[in-house]
Amino acid sequence: MGEISGQLSVDRSEIDHFDSTIDVLVVGFGAAGTAAAIAAREQGASVLALERTGGAGGAAALAEGIIYLGGGTPVQRACGFEDSVENMTAYLMAACGPEPDEAKVVAYAEGSLGHFDWLVGRGIEYDARLDEETQMAPRGTHGLVWSGGENAWPFNQVATPAPRGHLAKTKNATGWLLMQTLAEAALAMGVEAAYDTRAEQLIVDDGSVVGVVAQRYGERTAILARQGVILTSGGFIWNDEMVRRHAPTLLKGTWKVGTEGDDGIGIEMGQAVGARVKNMHVGEVSLPIIPPRNLIQGIIVNGHGQRFINEDTYMGRVGQAALYDQEGSCFLVVDEAAYEPNWMGIGATWVCETAAELEAEMGLAPGALEMTVELYNRHAANGQDPLFHKDQAWVRPLVPPLGAFDLRPGSAPYAPFTLGGLETTVEGKVRSLTGEPIPGLFAAGRTTSGICSFGYASGLSIGDSTMFGRFAGAAAANAQVNA
C-alpha cells in the first residue's frame, strides 16, 4: 500500500496526541449526521458529531423538508391511498434511473414504514391531510403531497399512483422543524456535538480509518474514533470547481440548493483514502413553476417551440430535462383560462392574439410554436395527448390569446444540488476503488450517491439521508473496534 494525497488524509503515525476518543465520529450534523448519530447512540456507542457551522441542521434545515415515504404509511392511509413495498419499489426503479442502485431502492422501500415510525418516535408529527395543489411544502400544515409525478406518465403505468411526500406538521417549509427535532433528540440521548469545528483529514492506520483531524478556531484537534467515522457533510453544489469538473451542466443553475458547507470536502476526504465515487455528473434541478396547478393545462416548450415532457409530471423532472437535455431553453405557454401568475410571482412575459404572433415575440422560428399548438389542440379536442401522455384531466385545446412564461435560467429559478458522491453499501460502508468496504469508514446523505442515479422525487434526498444515515450509524456502532 502506498499513497500520496496528504492534505486530506494523514497516517496515524504522524499524530502525536489524540485530543479525544469516541466510539463513533460523525462529520456533519445535518439530516444524515443527526440520524446517524441517533442510531449509533441507540446502539450504545458514544458519539461525537463535528459541525463546521455554529449549529445543527445543514442544508435540510433550509429545505422544504419533504421526506419520501410509502408502502402504506398512516398518513397515506388516512388520506385514502393504498401503497405497498412492491408498489413503491416499482415506482422508484422507474423514477430514479437510469440504472438506479437496486439494493438501495429495495432497502429504502422496505424500510419506509419503519422509517416513518422512527421519525414519529423522535418527535415528528404529521397532519394527515393531502395538499393536491403543490409538489413542495404546502402553505398549510398538510402532511402529504404528490412529490414525484407518481400520478403522471410514465410512472402511473408502472405502479399504482400514491403520494409519498411527507412533511412534518408546520406551515410552509418544514426542514427547520425536522432538523430541530432530530438534533434535539440526538443531544437528549447524549450525542456530543462540536460546532464551529471543521473536519479536514481522515486519520488512517494500517488500512482502516481511525479518526479525524479537525480545526476549531485555528486550533488543530485529533480525534480517535474507535469504531468508525461517518462522513455526512453534504454534497458539492457550493464548490464551483468541483461542479465544473464533474457536472458542468449545473453551472447554468441560478440558485444553489445547499449551504456553503456543500463544498465536497467529505467526498474528497473519502477519495483521499481510496474511496470510489459514483454518478458525479448528476444533479436534481428544481424548477418550481407550480402552484397553481392549473398552469399545467398549458404546454411546456423548448427554444424550437417543441414540447419535451408531460407538463403534469414532477417539476424537478422538468428542471432536469430543461437543463440537461434542452440547454435551459424552456417556456410555458398558457391560454387565458389557465393563466395566473405563479406562486413566485412569475407571470407571462409575452401575451399575443395568436400562436404565430407569440412565437415571433418570443424569438422562435416562424411556425414552430404554431405547429406545436395546432398538433396539441388537434388531440386535446379528444382529451388526448398521444405525444407526451399528460393526464386527460389537464388536456383541453388552448384558446388564443396565448401567454408565454419565460422559464429560462436567466428568468426562472433553476435550483440544483448534486446527487453524486461516494459509493456506499446499504449499510453505509464506503466502497474502495476495488469495491470492498474501507474498514472504519461510513457515509450517508449527499456525501454519497444515494438511491437516485439520475431521476429524482422531492423528499428522496432527506429521505435517503436520514434512513441510510441511521443504517450507517447502526453499522458503525456495531463495527469491530479497530482503533
Place this chain on the structure above:
Amino acid sequence: MGEISGQLSVDRSEIDHFDSTIDVLVVGFGAAGTAAAIAAREQGASVLALERTGGAGGAAALAEGIIYLGGGTPVQRACGFEDSVENMTAYLMAACGPEPDEAKVVAYAEGSLGHFDWLVGRGIEYDARLDEETQMAPRGTHGLVWSGGENAWPFNQVATPAPRGHLAKTKNATGWLLMQTLAEAALAMGVEAAYDTRAEQLIVDDGSVVGVVAQRYGERTAILARQGVILTSGGFIWNDEMVRRHAPTLLKGTWKVGTEGDDGIGIEMGQAVGARVKNMHVGEVSLPIIPPRNLIQGIIVNGHGQRFINEDTYMGRVGQAALYDQEGSCFLVVDEAAYEPNWMGIGATWVCETAAELEAEMGLAPGALEMTVELYNRHAANGQDPLFHKDQAWVRPLVPPLGAFDLRPGSAPYAPFTLGGLETTVEGKVRSLTGEPIPGLFAAGRTTSGICSFGYASGLSIGDSTMFGRFAGAAAANAQVNA
C-alpha cells in the same frame, strides 16, 4: 498522510527487490504511450513501455486513425483551406464544451502545426486531398476530411470553416498504419517494450510515484522508475461496472470503441494514489449514418417526430444528442431523391406514400411527423431552416413517398468510448484531489480527461493522446530524479 486502497498501489517499503530500473516507465503502448515513449527517449531518458497485450497499438490501431490538426497544415493549404491557431481555437472552444479545458484547447491549437511536423518526422505520409463525402476514413487514400461539423451550424458562425481531420496515407482505416509507424519509431530509438505485461500497482515513496508492480505470465515484477510513470492505458468503455457507475447512458451503446484493455485500470491506479478525475460521465457516441452525404437532405427526428439537430453536423454529435438527450430515439426520414442505403447497408425500414402513413407505420403519434415535415417543407421551399440551421446546400422540400431509417440503438450502431479520466496539466502531470501535481505521475490519452468536456470531433482523441502524450513524455524525461 495515510491511505487505504492497497490493491492498486503499494508502498516502496513493501517492495523487497526491483527487477529493473528505468528513467521513464510508460503504462500502455497505444497512441498516447508510443508518443510519450518517443518524446521521453528524444530527451535522452531510458524508456520502458509495459503493454498488456501481445503488441503495440491499443485502441488507435483499430480506429479510423483520424488526427485532428489545423492552424494551416500543409495538407489543409494544399487543399485550398486557410486556417489559423486563433480560428482553430475558436472552433474548439465552441465544439468541445460545455466548459472545455481552455488551457488544453489553446495548447492543442498552438501545438497543432508542430504536431503535424512531428508526425511527418516519425514517418507518417499524407495524401493532400480532401474527401468531401465522409466524416470518417475515406475509401481512397485522401488525407483530409471534415470531421467535426466545422462547416455546419453553429460552428460555421464562430470560426471560418476548415477541415482538420488528417489521415495517414493508406486506404480505409488508417489507425493501424499510424500505430505501426509510431511503435516502430519508438523501438528504433531504443524504447524498450515489454508485452503481455500488465501493470497492477503504482509504487509510492514519500509522496511520489516511483514505479510499478506488473504481472507477466503469472510472475510479479517490480520496476523502479527514476523520473516518472506515465499512465497511457486507455479509457474504461470495456468495464461495464465503471460505465454503470459513471456514464450509465453509454450502456445503451451497441458497439464499444476500444479494446479489452480499456477497463479503466490506469484511471483507478491514479485515483488510488490520490488523483482527481474529471468528466467521468462523458462519452463520444459515433453514429455513422453517412456516407452517402446526400442522406442529410433528409431530416433526423426523435420518437416524438421532432427534429433535434442540424442533419449536416458531425455524426458523432448526432450520436451524443440521440443517446444523451433523446433516449436513443432517432430516425432519418428521406424522400426518393435522397434515398439510398448507407455505407453500412442500412436502408429504410419503412416506406410510405405520405408522412401520415409513415408515422403510423413507425409507431409515432398521429400528426407528429406530418407536422414536422410540413414545417420543414414550408421553410425549405425558401431554402431555409430557421429551426436547426442546416446549410441551405442540403435544404429542399421533401417530396413523398418518404422512407425512414430506424437509427435506434437496437437497429443502428451506437459506438461509444469514454472521454472522462484523470485530470492532468497541459504537460501531463496528474493532479491530486487538492489540485497540485502528484510527483512522479503523468498521464495522457483516454486515461485522462482531454480537451473535450463533452463535445467531440473525430480525430481529437488520437490527436490529444499523441500530442499530450508527447508533452507528458518530455515532462517525465525532464523531471527530477526522485527514485
